[in-house]
Amino acid sequence: MNTQENDVFSKQQAELNLLPQGYTNWLNDLKSRIHTAQQRATLQVNKELVLLYWQIGQDILNRQAEQGWGAKVIERLAHDLRIAFPHMKGFSPRNLKYMRAFAGAWQDQTIVQEVLAQLPWYHHITLLDKLNNADHRYWYALKAVENNWSRNVMVMQIETRLFERQGQAVTNFEQRLPKPDSDLARESIKDPYRFDFLGLTDEAQEREIENALVTHVTQFLLELGAGFAFVGRQVLLQVGEEEFFIDLLFYHLKLRCYVVIELKADKFKPEHLGQLGFYMTAVDRQMKHEADATTIGLLLCKSKDKVVAEYALGDKTQPMGIAEYKLTESLPETFKTNLPSIEDIERELQTNDGGEDE
Numbered sequence: 001m002n003t004q005e006n007d008v009f010s011k012q013q014a015e016l017n018l019l020p021q022g023y024t025n026w027l028n029d030l031k032s033r034i035h036t037a038q039q040r041a042t043l044q045v046n047k048e049l050v051l052l053y054w055q056i057g058q059d060i061l062n063r064q065a066e067q068g069w070g071a072k073v074i075e076r077l078a079h080d081l082r083i084a085f086p087h088m089k090g091f092s093p094r095n096l097k098y099m100r101a102f103a104g105a106w107q108d109q110t111i112v113q114e115v116l117a118q119l120p121w122y123h124h125i126t127l128l129d130k131l132n133n134a135d136h137r138y139w140y141a142l143k144a145v146e147n148n149w150s151r152n153v154m155v156m157q158i159e160t161r162l163f164e165r166q167g168q169a170v171t172n173f174e175q176r177l178p179k180p181d182s183d184l185a186r187e188s189i190k191d192p193y194r195f196d197f198l199g200l201t202d203e204a205q206e207r208e209i210e211n212a213l214v215t216h217v218t219q220f221l222l223e224l225g226a227g228f229a230f231v232g233r234q235v236l237l238q239v240g241e242e243e244f245f246i247d248l249l250f251y252h253l254k255l256r257c258y259v260v261i262e263l264k265a266d267k268f269k270p271e272h273l274g275q276l277g278f279y280m281t282a283v284d285r286q287m288k289h290e291a292d293a294t295t296i297g298l299l300l301c302k303s304k305d306k307v308v309a310e311y312a313l314g315d316k317t318q319p320m321g322i323a324e325y326k327l328t329e330s331l332p333e334t335f336k337t338n339l340p341s342i343e344d345i346e347r348e349l350q351t352n353d354g355g356e357d358e
Contacts, residue, residue, distance in 0.1 A: 050116060050124070054112050054116075077091075077096060098124075102128065105128060116141060119141060123151055127140060130155070130159070153222065165192065169191040170304070170313065170322045172313040172314075173186045177319050188254075192324040193223060193224075193300060196328050202327050209265065210233060210263055229251045233249075234247070244282065246262075247262050258292065259298060260279050260280050260296070261297075263301075264302065266302055267301065268309055272299055273316060273322075277318050280320075297320040299322045300323055302324065
C-alpha cells in the first residue's frame with residue numbers, strides 16, 4: 001500500500017470514527033428491513049402473477065365451453081398478447097395451455113388465493129405434469145409451501161413417492177406421546193427411507209452406511225424431512241464406568257426434542273429396541289434440557305416383519321419408531337434420469353428458487 005492509499009484509508013477510518021453513536025446498528029437494521037420488503041414485494045408479484053394466470057385459464061375454459069372456441073384460439077391469443085405486451089414473458093401457446101390446465105385442475109379460487117399463489121408458476125407446471133391425482137397434487141403443494149421446497153426438491157419428493165412413505169413406520173407414538181405431538185412425530189417418520197443417493201450396495205455394513213450418511217448430511221436431512229437438525233455421529237455417552245456411542249443424534253425443531261437414530265444392517269430383532277431405549281434414557285438424563293420434550297428413538301433396519309415390530313413395541317414405555325431403509329431403489333428408468341443429482345439438491349437448498357417463466 002503506497003502513501004496515497006494510506007492517506008485515503010486513514011481518512012476513511014477517521015470518517016468512520018466520527019459516525020454518531022448507534023449509526024452502525026441503525027444501518028444494519030435498515031438493511032434488514034429493506035431486504036424483508038424486497039422479499040415481500042417479490043412474493044406479492046408472484047401471487048398476482050399466479051392469480052392472473054388462473055383467471056386467464058378460467059376465461060379460456062369458459063369461452064371454449066360456452067362459445068365453442070377451438071384450440072386455434074390459443075395460438076391467436078398468444079400472438080396478440082405478445083404484440084400488446086412485448087416485454088412480458090409467459091404468453092407462449094404452451095404456457096397458455098398450462099394456464100387452462102391449471103384452472104381446470106383447481107376450480108376453487110379460495111385455494112388458489114390462499115395456498116397455491118404462494119408457489120412459483122413453475123412449481124404448478126411441475127405438479128400438473130407429474131401428478132394426475134388431485135389429492136396428491138394438493139398435498140405436495142401444501143408441503144412445498146410449508147417447507148419452502150425449490151422446484152428440484154419438489155420433483156425429488158414426488159418421484160421418490162414421499163406421499164406414500166410419510167407416516168408409514170411402525171411406532172408407538174400414539175400411546176406414548178400427547179397430542180398433537182404424537183401426530184407430528186408419526187408424520188415425521190417415513191417407511192422406507194431411501195438412501196440410494198449414497199451409492200452403496202445392499203451388502204454395506206452399519207459403519208459404512210453411517211459414514212456415507214454424514215458425508216451426504218445435506219441430502220440425509222432432506223430425506224429425514226423438515227425439522228431435523230444434525231447434532232452428531234458416534235455421540236459419546238458416559239454411563240457409570242463405561243462409554244457408549246450413539247450412531248446418529250438429531251434434534252427436532254418442531255417437536256423440541258432429541259431424536260436418537262440407530263442403524264442395523266440386518267433384519268429387525270426385538271432386542272434392538274433394548275439398546276435404543278438405553279441410549280434414549282441416557283440422553284434424557286444427560287443432555288435433555290428441562291424445556292425439551294421426551295427423547296424419541298428411531299431404529300433403521302434393512303428389513304422388518306411388521307407384526308414382530310408391533311409386538312416388540314407393545315410393552316415399550318418410551319416413544320419409538322421402526323422403519324426400513326433402502327440402499328438401492330428400483331425406480332422406473334424415467335424417474336432415475338429425471339432425479340436431480342446430490343449436487344443439484346445441495347445447490348437448491350442454498351439458494352431460493354423464485355421460479356421461472358416462459
